[in-house]
Amino acid sequence: MGAGCAANARDLGKLDRWARESSPVHALDPRAKLLAVLAFALAVVSLDKYALGEQLPFFAFPIFLWARSGVPAGLVAKRVLAVAPFAAMVGLFNPLFDTATLLTVGGVAISGGWISFVSILLRGLLTISALVLLVATTDIPKLSMAAERLGVPRIFVAQMQGLYRYLFLLADEAGRIYLAFRLRSPNAKPPSWRVYAAILGQLLLRSLERAGRVHQAMLLRGFNGEMRSVAKLEFDKRDWRFLILWLCAIAALRFLHPAPWIGDVLLKALS
Incomplete structure (x- = not known):
C-alpha cells in the first residue's frame, strides 16, 4: 500500500512538473483548454x-x-491505464444482461453487451486521456483560476486546490508508515487485512492532525477562503482560434458522424 502510494505520488509529481514546461499547448489559456476538454467529454x-x-x-x-x-x-498511458479498470467495472455485467446478437464476425456472434462494454472502455480511454493531458499541460493554480473565471464556486475551487496539494502529503505519510512497518518486520509476510486496517487508521489520525496544523497555519497567514495566485490569464487570438476550431471539430464529429465516410475514403485509397 505504502509503496503504491509513493509511486502514485511520483507520477502526480511528474504531471505537475510537466505542467510547468513550455509548448504550444502549455501556452494556451487554461480556459480555452478547459472548455475544449469539457466539450470533448460531453460529446x-x-x-x-x-x-x-x-x-x-x-x-x-x-x-x-x-x-x-x-x-x-508513457506517462499519459500509465495514468490512463491506472483508471481504466474503473471504467471496465462500469460495464462489467453488460455482456450478461444484453445478449442480443448485433454483429457477426467470421461466424462468431457478438452480442450488444460486448459491444457496449467495449464502447464504455473507449469512452473511458478518450475522456481520461484528455483530462490527463489537460493536467499535464496546465498547472493547478492556473486551472483553478480558469475554473473560477468560468463560474465554478470559489469554495469548490479552494477544495480542489487543497485536495490536490494534500494528496502528495498523504501519499508521503502512507509511504513512511509502510516503511516503518517493513523496518520493524523485515522478514514478515505481506501485511494482512488486519494490519492494513491498522495502518489506515493510523494514517487517518495523522492526516487529521496534520490537516488541523495546516489549517491553523493558513489562518495565521491571512487565509479567508480564497486561493490567491500571481498568475494572470490572457485570452488572445491564438486561444480563440484553438477553442473555436476544436469546438467546431467536436460538434462535427458528434452530429455529422464522419466515421463511415472516413472508412470509405480509406478503403478507396488502399484499393
Missing part, C-alpha cells in the same frame, strides 16, 4: 452505447494535445 459520453466506430475519430483530440505538448506517451 463522447453522449454517443450511443453501441457507437464504436463513431468514437474512433475522437482520438484526434487527445493525439493533437499529446503531439503538440511533448508530454511523454
Whole structure:
C-alpha cells in the first residue's frame, strides 16, 4: 500500500512538473483548454452505447494535445491505464444482461453487451486521456483560476486546490508508515487485512492532525477562503482560434458522424 502510494505520488509529481514546461499547448489559456476538454467529454459520453466506430475519430483530440505538448506517451498511458479498470467495472455485467446478437464476425456472434462494454472502455480511454493531458499541460493554480473565471464556486475551487496539494502529503505519510512497518518486520509476510486496517487508521489520525496544523497555519497567514495566485490569464487570438476550431471539430464529429465516410475514403485509397 505504502509503496503504491509513493509511486502514485511520483507520477502526480511528474504531471505537475510537466505542467510547468513550455509548448504550444502549455501556452494556451487554461480556459480555452478547459472548455475544449469539457466539450470533448460531453460529446463522447453522449454517443450511443453501441457507437464504436463513431468514437474512433475522437482520438484526434487527445493525439493533437499529446503531439503538440511533448508530454511523454508513457506517462499519459500509465495514468490512463491506472483508471481504466474503473471504467471496465462500469460495464462489467453488460455482456450478461444484453445478449442480443448485433454483429457477426467470421461466424462468431457478438452480442450488444460486448459491444457496449467495449464502447464504455473507449469512452473511458478518450475522456481520461484528455483530462490527463489537460493536467499535464496546465498547472493547478492556473486551472483553478480558469475554473473560477468560468463560474465554478470559489469554495469548490479552494477544495480542489487543497485536495490536490494534500494528496502528495498523504501519499508521503502512507509511504513512511509502510516503511516503518517493513523496518520493524523485515522478514514478515505481506501485511494482512488486519494490519492494513491498522495502518489506515493510523494514517487517518495523522492526516487529521496534520490537516488541523495546516489549517491553523493558513489562518495565521491571512487565509479567508480564497486561493490567491500571481498568475494572470490572457485570452488572445491564438486561444480563440484553438477553442473555436476544436469546438467546431467536436460538434462535427458528434452530429455529422464522419466515421463511415472516413472508412470509405480509406478503403478507396488502399484499393
